[in-house]
Amino acid sequence: MQICMDWRAVKFDWNKARAFLVTAEEGSLSAAARALGMAQPTLGRQVDGLEQELGIALFERVGRGLTLTPSGIELLAHVREMGAAAGRVSLSALGQSQALEGNISISASETYAAVLLPPIVTRLREAEPGIQVEIVVANHASNLLRREADIAIRNFRPTEPDLVAKKVGTADAVLYATPDYLRRLGYPATPYDLRHASFVNMDRSGGMIKGLNSLGLGLTEANFPILTESYIVMWELVKQGAAIGILDALIGDAEPGVVRVLPDLEPLTFPIWLVAHRDVTTSRRIRRVYDFLADALHR
Structure with a gap:
């Protein structure tokens, strides 16, 4: 049954x-709160408030x-159309701004x-x-089209045509552990010596197991007893x-309490990209910060 309601007549x-x-x-709600960077109760109250204003139920709980x-x-x-329009207006206005003073948001892991x-x-x-x-702070890719951030630091090249990106360098991902942990492993000298090691x-x-095994480590799920999405x-x-x-x-080499594991092991390399929406790069403020970050992050 089609629901007939003129959403345009509702102000919210x-x-x-x-x-x-x-x-x-x-x-x-928990995933949405993380995506928006707000507390879950606050987000829940906003959704409840919208339901009350419209006089309808928008969600049903499933598990x-x-x-x-x-x-x-x-x-x-309708809300998706509103979001797209609001984003275009915001980006266009920001892109026309020639004021150097003001706010800017930078997304990074x-x-x-x-x-x-x-x-x-x-x-x-x-x-x-x-x-x-x-x-x-976002370990996922912030949505620049929705203005979740003005500039993002990413480890992959964006594919969206409305985004501009500059590769500022590459980074080496290296294995680290404390000296005491390596002592307990018997001071591993070869990838085979890590067969009984634990990884986070x-x-x-x-994907992490696959990446490490591409270096010849031969690890299984048993080698990963600890899981976290937080770096x-x-x-x-x-x-x-x-x-x-x-x-x-x-970052790892600057920590005095840890050492490299198998220092001669080839590192995993990944790019570092600086990303912004094409429309905001005409903003004097965005361009100033974008160029500043590009110079500071250059490797």
Whole structure:
């Protein structure tokens, strides 16, 4: 049965509509809260508020997730159109701005946000005190088309035609452990010596195991007894001697409490890309920060 309702006649808060949109696309309040960088109770109140304003139920609970009601499905198409239009307006307005002062958001993974960006942002603020910086911590790729960030630091080249990207270098991912952990392993000297070692797994899909095995390690799932999606948690586990972890060598080599595992082992290499939406690169402020980051991150 088709639901006939003129959604255009209903006035509601865009923040609530965006909360509904991201929740529908992520499938749960917890995932949507992570994507938006807000507390789950706050997000839940926004979705509840939209349902109350419209007088309809938008979601039904299925296990730990949510599924759209027929009304929610119909509304979703309209809200997606609103989101796309709002994004275009915002990007266009920002792109026309020639003011150097103002806000800018930079998206980066946990380790880059915690280790690489603070000294860079400190220098940026000294050079341009009128620019206020927000660091968006996201291990997933922030959606620049939705303005989740103005600039993103990524380890892959974007494919979206509306994004511009500059490769600022490459990074070596190296295995690390504490000296005490290596002593307990008998001071491994060859990949075969790691057959009984424990690693911190960062990838549920098995991509990390596949990547390490491409270096000739011959690991199985039994070698990965610890799983976390947080790089900060992984690194703390490594520093506590719980297992072996892999990290950008520029960060790992600076930690005095750990050493490289099999120093002669070929590292995994990955690119470092600086990404922004094409429309915002005409903004004086965005261009200034983009060029500053490109110079600071260059390897």
